[in-house]
Amino acid sequence: MNDELELKDLYDGFRDADTIKAFAKIIEEDAKKLGKTINIMEVCGGHTHTIMKYGIPQLLPDNINFIHGPGCPVCIMPKERIDSAYILSLQEDVILVTLGDMIKVPGSKGSLQDARAKGADVRFVYSPLDCIKIAKENPSKKVIFFAIGFETTTPMTCSLLEAVVKQEINNVYFHINHVTVPEVMKELIDSRDEHVDSYNNRIDAFLGPSHVSVISGSKIYEQFPEHYKRPVVVAGFEPVDVMQAISMLVKQFIENRCELEIEYKRLVSYDGNKRAQEMMDKYFKKVMFKWRGLGNIPTSGLELKDEYNKYNAKEIYKDVLPIEEIEDHKLCICGDILRGIANPPDCTVFGTACKPTKPIGSCMVSSEGACAAYYKYGNLLK
């Protein structure tokens, strides 16, 4: 390799089979010194996907386990919010705009795909900024952006709102469904319900999300090693990144350290992207959010500040939007899977009544959910 970086290196270098094997060997040697099993939660579904796709559990010794985290904004969307999108899309003169992953997620009334079949104008855009073009081309319509995502996508919603305010566009509205990562991580360690004790000690360490951390910086995880005594390594999404991060975590355990480290230094800093953080603070306030599979988690969601109410579709359409909460399906054990108590195959309807084409619970909904990943790559498991 010469000293100049190429785009190819950024892809191939972090997927290289020999490097993955080399890390597997290092981890195997180190893991012998652990003397116990460690359960590592990958918070983000992007990691779940990499772990399953590259068969990483097979490459690791038996005393290293994964717990698949809640990390997918599509998966964790409760049914009533999907119903909101569905209802909004069917209002008069509305064009509902959202990101591609939301298409097939079913609410209690159906998915956005179903709304479309009923005549709704639902559009899936590559970038939130595409809403501006749609709004300008359709001045007599109301364009509602159904915003989803963690810290990664929140600033993009801010950028759209900023453009709408600056350009005085008066037919773009927002339905905000943004969520934040540290609160759900805390919830998973410190569940408030009666199962607390059985949950509490399952997660030994965290693989910190990749692109959430690009925006937020690694600083948002500081409380975990300090207060909760769980080490965190922020890792990239490529398989070599994941292997290196696991190796770093194992080393922390054998050296009796409990720290916050960054494996993904090429993109993540301690402070993160300040401009993006400022925009989030400018437009959003923290609110309670009900996570599909996990229930209500205080301050884990974001909502437009009151001064932006005239852009808030929840205010404008409050008469038609659902207020009742919808319970998760009785048979679905997503909550237990996300807490590390159960694995997807433990679910009685896994792969039968519940499949990616007909998901019952959140973990099967997006391709990054734990059940969907097991369904697709399950034959690679040891």
Added chain:
Amino acid sequence: MCLSIPSKIKSIDSEMNTCIVDTMGVERGASLDLIDQDVVVGDYVLLHIGFAMNKIDEEDAMESLKVYREIIDKMEEEDRLAAIAESENCPNR
């Protein structure tokens, strides 16, 4: 959904605060609204839903790749030594 991709900046439109990036041969436009560092043509950025999110630190990427190379080389060296140690009629013994 957050699976962003490394891309290389081909051109910048500073008036619109946008750029054209190359993602493994595919060219597309992206907003620079969220970048809090200075970027120039030739920089690598992470692209996510139409936005350049952050600059990729080239030095750090290179450094990691070098470390990986060294780990592999060291392992190969260990394998070679192990093979020598095992082989009875090895001329090097």
